[in-house]
Amino acid sequence: MKYAFSPLVFTLGASAAALKRSDCCFQLTASGGQSGSVGQLNDGQNRVGGGYSPATYCLSNGAITDKNGRGCILTPPTTQFQCDEGASPTPGFAVGEGGQVTYNGSTKFYACPAADGEYNIYTKEVDGQDKCVEITLSTEGAKCAAASTPVPSAPPTPTTPPAVASTPEGVTSTLTSYTTECPTPQSSAPPVASSPPPAQGPTPSNTQPAPESPPPTTLTSTTSQTQTATSVQSVTSPGTPSTPTPSSSGPSSPGGCPADLAGDYQYPHLIVPVNASTPSQSFGTQYFGEVSSSPRVCSLFNFDIPSSYAGSACSAVFLLPHKAELETSNYTLSTPGSGSGQVTFAALEEPADEKTAWESVPEKERDLGVFDVEAGARFVVATGECRAGSTVAYEMCAAEGSAGLSFEWFQDWNPSPIGLFVRKC
Template sequence: MQYLLAASSILGGVSALVARDAPCCFHLSADGGPGGPVGQLDDGQNRIGQGLPEANYCLDNNGGLTDQDGRGCILTPPTTQWQCDEGATPDGGFSVGNDGGLKHDGSTTFIACPTGDNGGWNIYTERIDGEPLCTEITLTADSCGSGAPPTEGKPSEPAGTQPAQTQPAGTEPTGDHPSPSQPAGTEPAGDHPSPSQPAGTEPVGDHPSPSHPAESQPTGGHPTLSPPYLNQTTTGSPGGDGAGGSQPTGGNPSTTSNPAKTQPAGSKPAETQPVATNPAETPSTPPSESCPVDEDLSGPYEAPHLIIPVDSSKPDEVPGTSYFGQVTPTVSSIFNFDIPESYAGSKCSIIFLFPERSRLETSNYTISGTGEVQFGLLDSPASEQTSFNTSPKIKTDLGKEMLAPGNSYQIETLECPAGETIAISMVSSKGTDFEWFEDYNPAPIGLWVTKC
């Protein structure tokens, strides 16, 4: 491999870059902030921490990067999260300096933001406004710098050669899992804009403002955005790294009570509710074997990898994925869960956790109305292109629950659909307006799937 060194004259202080006519492959390590090797989720999200497998990247002579699976690495708009997607054309502007420092558009500064998922940090090229926990980092390649031979790695393959295995219908393939990744374009953190309210109505209460990075709906030619959560089985107590942030303010709405029992299934949601307007194709049945509700997520569990808030008042709008769950008289949320192959032969429990506000460390919520919501198992997963009009149909009505702080709810117990992606809908009933930040940090809040 031939190396052509071109010295930059900008301020006389920019190190020479290595230009090459064939890919050079390397691993990356981060310095500053979280630090450590750069790994990947199965869906191509590049992350620091979480003990993920170390990723291998190849730099072509157009300044584009591909990973070891030949996926093009892109900066997903508008947050510039760096991830590698199947079928994507790599974004240019990357280079490796003489000292091995990775650069984008001449800058060695990247931004790491905590995901709230087992100590993982996403990587961005631009700072997210209002996100106090993000920090500047640098990335160093273990090859491709001046005088360093390339590592043995898989040269860049044409993007789009790797098949997906558990991809939701209607999404671009992204490896073994969709994404959600999250959650997946996600909204900026800090001063979070609230998810869309029904047209002509005022927002209810103060919107949650957890300290987590977020992304947004993809635009242009980028096929996907990553989900908010790690696409893998999680075991053990939640929290740990990434559980920072100040405790939300607010009083204790209620005292803790015993978990509520599943409501009788088979009832139809109100006509004005999104998703549930599709008629159920099969009736629900009570779970034959109940699992204890794991209120602390101390055992194996799955977080949603896509959360799609669809709006019946804007039926063709494609909202993209969110870190927030939301139900209002016009907005309902669809949750995608990737069930690992390792769950085969086990029981799975769909649960909703709603702790008192005083127990929340990094999340928050607002709720008004009756608190009644309707759940449903959909006939196919949602995708990042799902709108109200294109929402999957309800396959099984999972019944209604009357949600109140300080409670946990077992929605359904079923045989774990190992290796599959399932989607659960949650819609408002009788005027409920509820918004929360889906979070596993103490105390966990939101919709989850646990293995019994």
Template structure:
């Protein structure tokens, strides 16, 4: 007697979404600003500036660039850039029209970094009046980045001859799911064992999994009862390197278990979770008094020169930058990457002094290189160049306004800035393990608007250590 059983597994958009394999693409902006998206050497993504088109890769809702850096939305201002040693921000997708979206929205913003370059954001930057709404097109992906798979049917027939129906055996068949990087392992139960056993092997594209069968497996197109499936995606938790931990669930192979025909379909889609970067305002507020005399004269070290990297160099950059304006005295602008001083606007800078600086001399400096020396930043500067610096009695927060700003602990004096200058403002014993805040204000008609950046050539307010 000959008997056969046919199993059909149909996976479609109405059943569940299988994450697609990674897809590489280039971005083009349209709307208020248009052009291809390029990258600076530090991973900032920009429109304009003659930058060549950058290549990105999307995988499971996260984006990395061609250098393998995770693309993130920076804290508070949500600037799109790619940083070394961090995991990507998740929630991105590319629809069938090749439009990049984040959290379901296709609206992005371009805000000027200079007269010819624009940074990318998901929200307009507070205080920047020239931000414009844009859309981002991802060429080269289209439906390939979609999470909705096309219908795929896998039919397997277990065929046996001349064996009592009371006997039973199990066949294991492995095949990849079409148009997906995730392979499926299908377990089939046959009602009869074969008269002569054989062990065929079917190899999926990736990853390679050996398959074993104790009954011949013969594909067929005959219509037979469909068996349901229980799909249980495994999870892998990893921690990416870098200053901050990012945990996420990465896609792995899926096991498709086919039991009896009466079993219902239970779908557990893969999930992606991550721990966001801590905000720049994550500081300990404390009152710090800077001694009038320094423990070491500035002539014994290069106080106005930054050496090393941002994580292991001889300097600290501000961890919180807060512009405050007398024109809107009760409005909190929140954190910024830009320093701004004018007749009605000052900027407060918080510095977190490492405990390793104990016993050393700290130097508050302001660097204003020539425009021609800048690689990744820019500034607008006019007027006499007069500026005033003050040490504040406590640190600022993201809620700091003109009205509620901390009081002045010490007036550090007036200075005249000029393009190409490096100015030593104050040397003092490092308040190790504490947070200290300084305010920078314009004198007279001075106007300065700049992007705080340690990349060559460094621009802005820093604390160096000797």
């Protein structure tokens, strides 16, 4: 389902913590301003009313999936509760002793009209929706308390191998690998990446580098490691911007890295959408990146470069695989007419933060060029000396004259990686 603007994103971070999987499955019932069982549309939207058969959900480590294995997320910026194929579920959910469902400790949910007698579910009131009513959700007594301790929502602290997940309120996430052991998990970020749920959280730290982490690993590594998201100095590559090419090796700019993640790379520590239609509204860090021409929406990305990158060259690269290559992500791309659409990138003078809105986007340091986006695209956005120990920010927008462009993706490091990354050459 499409939304005016989405949250990152973000994406997924990794941690060395391992958790034992514990699932609890149930059906949901709404009470309050609207009541009834919670069912689903075929696309995974959760609805109260409408005569749908009760849907079955499972809770594991604070994140919910439906019986079809779809990750249940809160779509930005409205926080609609729905379950999407290939999505990493939003963490922060729990079920109490009496079966009452909470999100980040709150029992408040909202039902807003979607069709005659049908209501979508949200975790906060929706602007412009005057007929929303407060509801609570329960599992009708299903005992999940012991297995449903909510994973703290927090955005990503990206690492080389894992993807980080962020939420409208957090900026640190963690990758959790399930094993037979149960070391005490680090609470600095929630789970995400190749396992189940991504994390999101209310304690943003996107503008400060995360603690020094182990040396970055590559995609071939099977060990969960925590690594600080890194950034690179934005320097325009000589010549015209690379045109996307689906080759596996990927093009590179003179003196830059190939447009792939074969070496050490960093995931965005923060992804913030800004919307010209609501210039003063901030959406917080998100799971998704989005650009569109109408409404005019841009996405801002922060990368925190580790000190270990000092003296090396770094490139910002953008990857858009064919959908058949994706395992845990997805995207929607609508372009003017047929063929590719065009986007622009710019390096910003200062990092964004979770409160950044359209009217408060940092000044541009430099424009980096216009690039074609289409399935299979991969290109180098900028190359330069790694700005070790600092945070670098980029802005991505629909290019002027690219009317009708609408592009949204779930930022992910899992095969095949999708979105904006920074890698060391």
